[in-house]
Amino acid sequence: xxxxxxxxxxxxxxxxxxxxRELDLRGYKIPVIENLGxxxxxFDTIDMSENDIRKLEGFALLKRLKSLLLNxxxxxxxxxxxxxxxxxxxxxxxxxNNMQELKDLDPLKSVKSLQYLSLLRNPVTNKPHYxxxxxNKLPQLRVLDFQRIxxxxxxxxxxxxxxxxxxxGSQKGRKAKTFVPGGPPVGTRPLPSKPxxxxxxxxxxxxxxxxxxxxxxxxxxxxxxxxAGQVPGGNKPNNNVxxxxxxxxxxx
Numbered sequence: 001x002x003x004x005x006x007x008x009x010x011x012x013x014x015x016x017x018x019x020x021r022e023l024d025l026r027g028y029k030i031p032v033i034e035n036l037g038x039x040x041x042x043f044d045t046i047d048m049s050e051n052d053i054r055k056l057e058g059f060a061l062l063k064r065l066k067s068l069l070l071n072x073x074x075x076x077x078x079x080x081x082x083x084x085x086x087x088x089x090x091x092x093x094x095x096x097n098n099m100q101e102l103k104d105l106d107p108l109k110s111v112k113s114l115q116y117l118s119l120l121r122n123p124v125t126n127k128p129h130y131x132x133x134x135x136n137k138l139p140q141l142r143v144l145d146f147q148r149i150x151x152x153x154x155x156x157x158x159x160x161x162x163x164x165x166x167x168x169g170s171q172k173g174r175k176a177k178t179f180v181p182g183g184p185p186v187g188t189r190p191l192p193s194k195p196x197x198x199x200x201x202x203x204x205x206x207x208x209x210x211x212x213x214x215x216x217x218x219x220x221x222x223x224x225x226x227x228a229g230q231v232p233g234g235n236k237p238n239n240n241v242x243x244x245x246x247x248x249x250x251x252x
Contacts, residue, residue, distance in 0.1 A: 005038035020044035
């Protein structure tokens with residue numbers, strides 16, 4: 001279904017548990033992000049989970065938007081210069097998409113307001129040094145995949161990817177341009193089999209965060225995440241990603 005102005009106007013709009021204005025565009029099988037100017041920049045959160053989106057692009061200028069929920073799409077590419085359209089974006093939740101290569105995440109480094117990112121159950125999370133690579137490329141992040149980024153991780157990422165050796169390691173994240181029919185990209189080796197994170201582990205991580213929450217507000221945010229649609233399983237969006245993340249980051 002095409003994302004039209006009429007669809008936007010007819011879709012559920014409400015104030016979520018964080019008291020943010022949210023637009024619910026879940027489950028319409030939308031293939032392309034477009035026409036969001038019809039929102040008149042009235043929303044803090046837009047939920048486009050459970051669609052067929054393949055590329056993160058096509059945004060109108062939305063200065064108010066803070067959170068994008070994009071679980072269970074087919075996203076494999078991210079457009080350059082997202083910050084020009086989304087200057088205050090803090091949270092992107094892309095659990096269960098199709099991001100493949102480390103370098104494909106690089107466009108996010110220009111989104112200086114981005115603090116919370118989830119890429120759980122994307123193939124890219126199986127890449128060697130995935131977490132340190134993202135931490136190095138996106139120093140503005142505070143929480144990655146529901147885990148607060150610690151100072152020792154930042155230092156380890158800096159050591160790993162600094163200097164000539166680090167640049168060589170970074171190049172390994174590039175997508176190969178030459179392929180051998182029936183074989184892997186040139187210059188790469190098959191990666192060992194590694195299971196994607198499970199919803200059970202996601203739930204455990206969120207419950208642990210609830211146990212360590214320092215305020216009622218944090219508990220409410222995390223409980224909302226636990227009930228959210230994509231990571232733990234539930235009925236509504238992962239707004240709470242923003243929440244858990246924020247909780248954890250409060251302890252930074």
